[in-house]
Amino acid sequence: MHKIKLSFLCNNTKFKKMIEKKYHKEAFDRIDDERKNQILEVGTEEFASKGYDGANINIIAKKAGISIGLMYKYFSTKEDLFITCLKYGMDILVKALYDIMVSEDKLLIKAEKLIRTICMHSRKHTKYIKMYNEINNIKNSAERVRAIAEEIESKRSSIYITSIEEALTRGDVRSDMDAKFFAFFLDNLMTSLQFAYTCDYYKEKFRIYTGIDVNECDDEQIITELLKFIESAFSFGK
Amino acid sequence: MHKIKLSFLCNNTKFKKMIEKKYHKEAFDRIDDERKNQILEVGTEEFASKGYDGANINIIAKKAGISIGLMYKYFSTKEDLFITCLKYGMDILVKALYDIMVSEDKLLIKAEKLIRTICMHSRKHTKYIKMYNEINNIKNSAERVRAIAEEIESKRSSIYITSIEEALTRGDVRSDMDAKFFAFFLDNLMTSLQFAYTCDYYKEKFRIYTGIDVNECDDEQIITELLKFIESAFSFGK
Amino acid sequence: MHKIKLSFLCNNTKFKKMIEKKYHKEAFDRIDDERKNQILEVGTEEFASKGYDGANINIIAKKAGISIGLMYKYFSTKEDLFITCLKYGMDILVKALYDIMVSEDKLLIKAEKLIRTICMHSRKHTKYIKMYNEINNIKNSAERVRAIAEEIESKRSSIYITSIEEALTRGDVRSDMDAKFFAFFLDNLMTSLQFAYTCDYYKEKFRIYTGIDVNECDDEQIITELLKFIESAFSFGK
Amino acid sequence: MHKIKLSFLCNNTKFKKMIEKKYHKEAFDRIDDERKNQILEVGTEEFASKGYDGANINIIAKKAGISIGLMYKYFSTKEDLFITCLKYGMDILVKALYDIMVSEDKLLIKAEKLIRTICMHSRKHTKYIKMYNEINNIKNSAERVRAIAEEIESKRSSIYITSIEEALTRGDVRSDMDAKFFAFFLDNLMTSLQFAYTCDYYKEKFRIYTGIDVNECDDEQIITELLKFIESAFSFGK
């Protein structure tokens, strides 16, 4: 049943149209996927490595092989390009998460898969996570920030919350759990781990706490310890 | 015993000199505390509200009532001012945390006090947290980032780790716990909560997950749920 | 007799070909009047509201319902489009003036009709006047400016000069009058009035001098006073 | 008595403070007159020759011998520099007009002096007049346009209106004259003449009407004819 709920979330095009605003112009819809991805990949790379303010649109355009004028035919502002790159990167992870959480596994099995996926994805797609960490640099109206957060976070939160609610129904987790809050805390841990894998400062912070350099370690210990933490939190007194 | 360990950490001046680099010039040491605080408060305010790149040193100097020339007598670069402000703000919270963790309470009692303190502090000192969230905007050598992280994170991590290690020795928490990792996860939750209380995007994210607007809620539910989560994680199978 | 002179001016096609240069390409001649007018009306609207430099040809093309490529099939440059719009708008007024001045009325009767027409036309066709006020923004060779002025001003000047010369012959006005100069001054007053009716700054200037807001007044006082001024100038010591 | 009225207008500093807004920053007040004038002269030259949009602030700064950064310490925007240049140029003419109109001469004597001064000034200070002709290029709020018009036009209008009112009191001009309207028409003629002397298009227009090239003629005929026109307008039926 939850499968239906979640698949609705990800596939139903009506729903998509309702909540997804576009942060690019019509012209961007018309170009072929190769160029589209090229622009988003290059953009992500620049934003991730130099930060929102440090990134230079002219350089992004050049590296993407298009003129700056054309870039502005696709995106009205630097911020719009940034948000589009961000959504693009986030969607890739969400798809992976969705596949895990929609399975018939028990929540703790899902949790392990989740952590493994987060680790792998963070190593493979460093730049998407770095970009996510740049998100606070959108200084704009409260309204704008709200809309963007809605778009980026609603899918991931639905996936988490739905899975926990299901586990509650099944009796797989402690019964006094508030699914929403636990989903939030779970996400906090996952997100923090992602940053520990990708962002220089948080990498260093992780080393200071654990003594481990994520660039040179294998992931098993990290997975084990985090799983232990989450497992306890979910199962206490059950 | 742990009291000695931690107090060593916070008071021993030799130790301080060893790890604490200065990010300000000599001249800054010589001025009186009032002006010193004025500069750091104003700087923090600007960095917090406009972000690292958006903040303007000339404006900070003006608001602090000193000339820009003098500002550069105190700090060599914008980054140095930023880091000094950051350390100043972080120290204020660390002191509060220290007082809690150095007590004779059991870990779970400490945890509750900790969360309450985090909540209160986040509401009261929004700008210090916002600044912390700007830390990724320091684009500098790996070496520099390492040194800064060391200064900012080592105190807080020591406080967490020492407390958990103590609890382990006393048998107050589950025995298969790795103190360092658990400290890291604990910090992740605390830090995420701080951001949820202060940074626009994370506020919104919190609302999306929990349905609660931190600007208008009372803290008890949040404290209860987070405590439940942490308590389980610490106590599982004990 | 003067009717012949003026009608020659307006209708003789040989004459037209002699002095009227085209500022559009052949292709523009071949399209139907509806599209032709649509382009010129939209262009005028844009130039009038945003100024010469502020107007955007791409937007004009879009609003006129044609592609930018086609626009450049019709006009070689932005300047050519501007001039063509300008001539189009000026012709509309000239036709009205011609009908008045070609009549058998005495000069002072004509003058009153003239002023009334100017007022009505300015209110109705604001954008044509605004465009005329943009004419200085054509920065081009002296030769080009000369040619354009010739096209725009020669008709109106002929109408004025011919009428005054006729009145001189008839003895309807003071005999020491130099028809050309008086025509020039008359035009200055008419043109200034047109600007006072249409251009923001000149509207304001009119208000500062007279205390009257042209947007909210009726025209009779203005007509009366200007007529008084012109009448005296024409009739002194006759 | 009118002398008092007008001198009040020009010299009273309280009055000045009331109506004169500043369009430059404090820093501009502090620099010495030589640099101040250098900037305004160079700025005027650029705006006059290339138009408001065509003028390039970086070039103005370079030609004035200061850095672009410093330019922006003096003026917040291009528009502010433009307006300051404009006021500077207009003040020069107003001073000359003031000296004429404040004299004890009869209005017609003043009129002649006025025209002569306009001619001389237009030849000598072409760029100030050209700038004035660029004034419509200020595309800004209605409020802003209103304030600027007030500053630029109020002095000149007061001078004209006061003089005409005086002449009315003395019985030097026709009694059915509305001083304000006549001042407006008088200014229209003067302004049109200024443009005919300075702006390419209006020079050409003058040539088309009168056959005279202002670059190569002596002024007497122009002065005579215009004086005749104005004299009649003032004196009719007196």
Place this chain on the structure above:
DNA sequence: GATGAATGAGGTTTCATTCAT
């Protein structure tokens, strides 16, 4: 110690014009 005038590189964004289809 204290000032603040001065610098100038650099980035976002616009828009007239071209040309392949």
Place this chain on the structure above:
DNA sequence: GATGAATGAAACCTCATTCAT
């Protein structure tokens, strides 16, 4: 005839930092 994607030069404005006084 008609399209509209593509170009890229150029301009306004900001701000970290220096240095003469």
